[in-house]
Amino acid sequence: MTQSRVTIRDVAAAAGVSITTVSHVLTNASGKRIAAETRSRVHRAADELGYAANPVARTLRTRRSQSVGLVGDEIATTPFAGKIILGAQDVVRTHDAVLLVTNTAYDVELEQREIRALLDRRVDGVLYAAMYHRVVAVPPELRGEPVVVLNARTEDPTVSWVVPDEYTGGWDAADVLVRAGHRVLGMINDEDDIPASHLREAGFRARCAAAAVPDADVTVMFGAPNTDGAFEPAIRMLSQGERPTGVFAFNDRMAMSVYRAAAMLGLRIPTDLSVVGFDNLEIITEGLYPGLTSLTLPHYEMGAWAAEQLYAQIDAPAGAPVPVRTAKLRCPVVHRASVTSPPR
Template sequence: MTIRDVAQRAGVSSATVSLVLNNVADSRVSAATAERVRAAASELAYAPNLVARGLRRRRTNTIAVLSDEIATTPFASRMIGAIQDVAMRNGLLVFMVNTAGDPETERSAVVAFNQQQVDGFVYACLYHRVVDLPPGLGSNVVVLDGRTRRPRFPAVVPDDRGGARAAVTELLAHGHRRIGFVNDYSATVAADLRLKGYRDALREHGVRFDKRAVRNAEPGLEPSAEAAVRLHEDAGVTALFCFNDRVAIGAYHGLRRHGLAVPRDVSVVGFDDQEFVADYADPPLTTVALPHYAMGQWAAEELIERINGGTDQPRVCEMPCELVRRGSVGPPRADGT
């Protein structure tokens, strides 16, 4: 099927079909004629040759997503879904490679994508971190859920500090003043920012920071369970803010084994809003949602703007993190235990 077939069906010239299907402004084609051309193209199932169009415009209408682990992790798959949605609305095809964080795989992927002459790259991370980008990406690059050491390219990250502040503020609003924090044992960007947000909320409400109320837990339910129990017994906390939802579930287990109920004895707030974890906890976990879809959408739209010659400012967007209220927060016990 060719453009000539569409022109013959619509009773117009091939040039008119080209003007209509390429959405050329000021083409002086009447609305009725344009509608007739689109109807003919639809009836004939005609699709423009995007390769040829791309060659004329020196574009391939493709973008690449270079990720460490998110392409194989359901936890962050909404970022990928958002990129695909934006790409489809703009007539772009998305290529994707999951590198498992291996530098050699990254370099090979960049070479392969450049051979395909992709129009730009989204460099995507599973969690908020500082990244060293591989060479060869060019100038049309956006970093998703990470940032470079020096501001070179646009980047979008969750507002970890603001999300933590909102989580602790929720506990303070319920009357808690002895609030513990089970943080990640790794010195990640997110761990540092969430600790700062925790301290921000305490300071804003006139509550003195007590370093005994903060414990770092290694991965796994048992370390989190132990940290939660120790904070309750040694620091006398009546509420816990947890680095993520998995840490919060570990805290649930530890508290329950010691005869403590959530939220009757200890209130708990998580972070991430991980599907099938936070909402299926018993009781359902109040948590802070990571804005995966919104971040993916922002990254794709920013990349398209750069490809189209828009802004080249290396700004960092901190995407707000919404508090999701469920059933794990209540007032402290009247007897203070």
């Protein structure tokens, strides 16, 4: 008898239990109280018959729960990444399912309880989502479940993830400025050691170099990523002898304090100084005057991409390998009125 011929029915018959019980045991289904003795009988039967308990055996579940969980750190409670939920939800709806969102508030114990609650409720899969792009470890409770990491990366090669393309974002921010003619450029970067700060700066510098702007004419300073954080570095940067005529701020909140520093120094935007932000937080970009050119984080698109990948796992036939995919999604530039050619 070849391995491929062994079915779950054979295992059930050999172990003297139902097919459902075999499925629960081999998929390690949570929320099922199955006696340890039964579990070991099922595993023994499966081993003896050469039945491969594979990670997608979970699709043997007799019916879908028509729900997907989104475990987020603080996506639902802060103003920055809510569209992740909208993007995921729009895809989940096309599968006639609902999205159940939890908020861990970075509390590991709470996160475990929430994951347990979702698995107990037999969600069909879990989106594990971060408010800002970082490297995460997938909680062990989610092993063997359909899972996609959203707005974060993971080092686990068996897990799919999606993040914004930060490097290209930095490149495109510089591109807007060099195409407008700027040859002395500045970046006010987030002082935090996170992927976005490193990658946006690398992309920004690379685009400047590609435009043959000398390194000496590219100034990078650092501040906290809030509405006050860029003020002091911007004052320093813009008081230099040969000051930058185009500045890229790590995010829109920092761009807000670049506007303030410029006003303080008597520099008009965009005539004397061009500014590019990041996040396209409309409250800021459309509230500032002149409107701020900024890059959009693809929150909606990442949410939708992740939900689609999750369903690719959920829908994979039993026995098929789980498809693993990763993606960096582009951050489109939204042009407003804060960039023009440099003063002569």
